[in-house]
Each structure stands twice: as C-alpha cells, then as structure tokens.
Amino acid sequence: MTYENLLIEKESAIAFLYVNRPKALNALNKDTLLEMKDAIASISNDPEIDVLIITGAGEKAFVAGADIAYMQNLTAIEGREFGALGQEVFGMIEAMEKPVIAAVNGFALGGGCELAMCCDFRIASTKAKFGQPEVGLGITPGFGGTQRLPRLVGAGMAKQLLFTADVINAAEALRIGLVNEVVNPEDLIARVKEIAGKICSKGKLAVRLAKVAANEGMQTDIDRAMTIEADLFGLCFSTEDQKEGMTAFIEKRSPLFVGK
Numbered sequence: 001m002t003y004e005n006l007l008i009e010k011e012s013a014i015a016f017l018y019v020n021r022p023k024a025l026n027a028l029n030k031d032t033l034l035e036m037k038d039a040i041a042s043i044s045n046d047p048e049i050d051v052l053i054i055t056g057a058g059e060k061a062f063v064a065g066a067d068i069a070y071m072q073n074l075t076a077i078e079g080r081e082f083g084a085l086g087q088e089v090f091g092m093i094e095a096m097e098k099p100v101i102a103a104v105n106g107f108a109l110g111g112g113c114e115l116a117m118c119c120d121f122r123i124a125s126t127k128a129k130f131g132q133p134e135v136g137l138g139i140t141p142g143f144g145g146t147q148r149l150p151r152l153v154g155a156g157m158a159k160q161l162l163f164t165a166d167v168i169n170a171a172e173a174l175r176i177g178l179v180n181e182v183v184n185p186e187d188l189i190a191r192v193k194e195i196a197g198k199i200c201s202k203g204k205l206a207v208r209l210a211k212v213a214a215n216e217g218m219q220t221d222i223d224r225a226m227t228i229e230a231d232l233f234g235l236c237f238s239t240e241d242q243k244e245g246m247t248a249f250i251e252k253r254s255p256l257f258v259g260k
C-alpha cells in the first residue's frame, strides 16, 4: 500500500511512523486511519524491526485530533464506523508486542492525545500540548480517551481534563505523569532514538513478553496478573536469549542476543 498521509522510515531496528498531514496539523481522517492500520500490521510483522516510534510531521503538531472537517457531516452510522476504526487501530498499537514510543512534538489534542496514550510511553518536546477538547465540540472522546487517561493519570486529574477540555503544556503533562520526559524540540528524535536503541540492545523476546505481561496484567486482578507474569517468566527459559543473558553475566561479558 502506498501512503498519502504517512511517512515510514526505518533505521536499523527502529521504525518511524510520521503522521504526515502538516497543513491540517496531522488531523486523523478515515484514510489516515486506514493507512495506519496497514502500516501497524506491516511493522508488527517486519522481522527487521524491534521498536516503533510514532510522531508528527512538521513543526507544530503531533496530531491535533480526529479531523473535524471530515467528522462534521458524518451520519450516526458513519460516526460509529469511524470511532470503531480509530479504536481498532489504537488497539492494534497498544497490543503490538514491539514497544511503541510516542515522540510528541507539538499539539496532541483529542484523537492525538489518545494516539499518544495508546503508545507504551511518551517523550515530549517543550512545545508539546495535550488535551481532550471533545466536550467543547459537543462529543465525548471516542478513541479510548475516557478509558486510557484515567488509567495513566488517575481518575480525578483525568476527569478535570475531560470535563474542562483544558489544554496543558509539557511541564504539566510531566507533573501528572502523562509523559515520562520533556526535552528541547531539536533533541526530541535523538532522545527517543537513544531510548529505542537501548531497548533494541536487550533480549527482544523478553522485552515483548514484559510488554504482554504489563498490558494483560493491567486488565485483570492482581492474582491472575501474577500468574500471567509467572507463565511469561517461565516461557523465557525456552529461549536462547535467556541462556545467553545469564551465561554472559556469569562470564562477566556483554550478552549477544539473537532474538530466539
């Protein structure tokens, strides 16, 4: 599939997905979401890629939301389909076993904030702005915002943001735990690449199983979650990487992981 609204770049084991509609501040319309669905499936299945970085093209925006011009005249049925498509794509990002980092370079509003939240974690530039402005448009968030925001920042803070439609800056996003780090705009991609590179240097099966354990564990009660963790921990002992990682430690050398 050729993409009109995305740019995909690959650098060793790291893939970059740029949402690329800078004139509309990278707003998500149906075509963009369909392209993202294709791209995420392809990156998930690409054996050369271990980490995905999602960011926005241009200087101003990560993603300024779902495309309001596209949504303005949707019928109820079309709106339902659009919401389901967004939820499906964001669910694919959250569920893909390879780590996904959001490099938030500017506005991350509405569907853009929701896109950042379905990534595993967020690194922001000082220019980033976050918010769920939907109630100001007479709608509720529809791509998971009412669910992921409370899980990330707590119910009280999430409800304040959801009910007021307030837009917060990167420092406030850091304070409430919505982002992990804030860096200067010119350093954003380098910093995210540095983190991605560090992840790539680890046992990739272990990284993926750790993601599965964390994601699945958060969806269930603690006893079941511990069982999931124990099972996935056990599974690691079927891998060459576990043998190599522990042998390297005993032999006081760096491990050479093969991802098997």
Ligand code: DAK
Pocket: 023, 024, 025, 027, 064, 065, 066, 067, 068, 069, 070, 079, 080, 082, 083, 084, 086, 107, 109, 110, 111, 112, 133, 134, 137, 139, 140, 141, 142, 143
């Ligand atoms: N959609 C479409 N176009 C957008 C856009 C958006 N979300 N955001 C910006 N643009 C366009 C602007 O219309 C403008 O286009 P032109 O006029 O140049 O053609 C261009 O991008 C530049 O924007 P501005 O001129 O407004 O730039 P400023 O720097 O002055 O302002 C801004 C930047 C980000 C503060 C402002 O653009 C803004 O407030 N944008 C809207 C932000 C917003 O409200 N985002 C949330 C969208 S609602 C659901 C499915 C999905 C959703 C909900 C439910 N179901 C079906 C259940 C999701 C909803 C949303 O995400």
